[in-house]
Amino acid sequence: MTAQAARHHAEGRLAEAVTAYTDALRLDRRNPALLSGFGLVLRDLGQIDGAATCFEAAFALDPGCVDAADSLGTLRAGQGRFAEAEACHRAALVHCADRAPFWNNLANALSRQGRAAAALAAWRRAVLLDPALPEALSNLGGGLCDAERLDEAERTHRRALRLMPDEPQANNNFGHALQARLRHAEAARWFRRALALDPGYAAALCNLGLAVQRLGDGTLAERLYGRALRATPDLPLARFNRGLLRLERGDLAEGWAGYGWRFASGQAGGTRPPRLPAWRGEDLAGKRLLVWGEQGVGDTILFSSLCGEAIARARSVVIETDRRLVPLFARSFPAALVRPHGPGAAAVPDCDLHTPIGSLARVFRRDLSAFPGPAGGWLVPDPARVALWRERVATLGPGLRVGIGWRSALVTESRRAAYSRLDQWGALFAVPGVVFVTLQHGACEAERVAAEDLFGVAIHRWDDLDLTDDFDGTAALMANLDLVIAPATAVGELAAALGVPVWRFGGRDWTQLGTAVRPWFPAQRLFQPQGGEDTPGVLRRMAGQLDSRLI
Structure with missing residues (x-):
């Protein structure tokens, strides 16, 4: 009876498999193998709760029934219950530590809990046990990509592709690795190959949409996101990406709706929604x-x-x-x-x-009319500390006092193009009559000293101000500066929110909301690449503007 039920399942005859397993279980209700097999059939029928009950019972009756524990873990992961999934996979591995798929599934559960290092270790264990397990290789490649180990990620995805060249997911994942390196045209070819193998593959449609968007074709990107959502209506990343595209175009009402998917899509961290009802814009009187x-x-x-x-x-x-x-x-x-x-x-x-x-x-x-007109900032620095810094900045001597930041403390491959190196600032440092003050946070002292030596300029800093942790002190310092020059980092945002003039360099982004400015900070001046101009070129153009301001 067990063999017959399993055969029906393997042949896709699920109704007959249910009948066979039900008949068999009437005769032997405590048979772990029957319970586990019946759970697999119920899973394939979408009866998740019934499948989970079968897997739990099978493993409770026989801890050696490790496939039931692993299957239960996969079910729990599909329900978003990743800690429970981890516990199930670990229980299976206690009894059978040499099963590569179990390690791969454990790694997936760890990854979804944000435990990247542990997930990488588990994926590596899976690949070590079975170097030809393609899904483990593909997942390992994705984990390496997320960890910014992009050379390793690309090699790992190529290995996976050699094992399963006609597997849509492998082609999509390789394209995703190339996309992380900003190789959008190459990535698009692999997404298209994935779609040739599976035209309804929603994740590949979404990824291709982002690739062509980055290549400048927003119209095609919109269509691809739409196709992805017709295939999988609640695909979070497609909704988020389409939302950002619409914000970039100035379609705020639709754009904010898509932006609301940032947590579900994994594009925003730090989420821990409280156990409270979410506010959706209703009347707040008395609330x-x-x-x-x-x-x-x-x-x-x-x-x-x-x-x-x-x-x-x-x-x-x-x-x-x-x-x-x-x-x-x-x-x-x-x-x-x-x-x-x-x-x-x-x-x-x-x-x-x-x-x-x-x-x-x-x-x-x-809509754009809801943004206030030009005005000062809304953040208020500490008056006592502002007065203290006024005295300290005055000791630097005469000149235009310019605070500078040049990069984020976290520079990933995908974000690198938005920032600069301090050794590219030569034209700005050559402008006479300027007193430079560093506002750069993070480990940057070696860069500052090297630039001072290279350009013969003083870039002032104070040892008793922690630019990384003391935002209140940094705000008081900024309030005594005439100008801040920075890329898209917290340095520029803080200065602008204080009402300090800011020159922001770098490419366009969605926060411009389809305009030539940033409506959040109408007085902020944007310096963006023109006609293939590189970052040093933008900085040279800024130097010309700064010099003319001082003449």
Whole structure:
């Protein structure tokens, strides 16, 4: 009976398999092999709860029935219950540590919990046990790509492709690795190959959409995202990418709707939605609203421009943010309770509704007319510290006081083109009558010293100001500068939010919302590449503008 039921399953005759397993289980209800096999049939029928019950019972009856534990883990992962999935896969491995697929499945569960190093180790173990296991190779390549080990990732994906050249996922994953290196035209060829093998492959349609968008064809990208969503209506990355594309075009209402998928798509970190109903824009009269920071500090600063409007509408507002921003935000939004985010803060049930800070925009910035006109900043530095820094900056002597930042503290391959090296700033450092002050955070002292030696210029800094952790002190210093020059980093966002003039260099991005400026900071000046101009060329053009300002 067991063999007959398994045969029906293998042949795709699921109804007959259910009948055979049901008859067999009437005679032997505590048979682990029958329970496990029946679970597989129920899984394929989409009866997830019934399948899970069968797998749990099989493994409880016989801990040696490791396939049942592993299958249960895969089910739990599909439900988003990744910690439970990990426990199931580990239970299977206790009894059978040499099964490469089990290690691959464990790695998948670890990866979805954000435990990248442990996931990489488990994928490597899977590949070591079975060097020809293509899905483990492909997953390992994806993990290496996420870890910015791009050469290794590309080699690993090529190995996977040699094993399964006609597998759509392998072709898509290799294209994704090339896309991480900004090789969009090459990536597009592999996405198209994946689609030739499986025309309805939604992830490949989405990835191809991003590739052609980066190559400048937004119209085709829109169509590809639409095709991806027709194939898989709730594909988070397709919804997010299409949302950003629409924001780039200035379609704010539709764009913010897509931007709302940033967490589900994995494009925004730091998410820990509180156990509160989400605010969707309804009337806040009499309500207590929790606004929580998300993504990087720069994003939080940008979206904090909307906090005042939320405060004006709600009975009370609590703002949870990076601890480094707490003093600055508390001073700037005195009507709100500002506290650092973290497990302790999230457990305090003192609000009725919650919203991530970036979602304020879908309520308060539904079109460009909702942005305020040119004005100063909204963040308020500490007056006492501003006075202290006024005295310290005055000792630097006469001249235009210019704060500089040149890169993010985290430079990935995909973000590298947005930043500069300090040794490319020669034209700016040659402008007479300028006093340069570093605002660059992170490990950058060697770069600063090397640039001073190379260009014979002083780039001032103070040992007692921690530019990485002391945002309140940095804000007080910035308030005494005449200008800040920086790429797309928290340095420029903080300066602009304080009302300090900022020259921002780098390419266009979605925060321009289809305009030639950044509506969040109307007075901010953008220096973007023109006609194939490289970063040193942009910096030279900025130097010309700075020089003419001083004449």
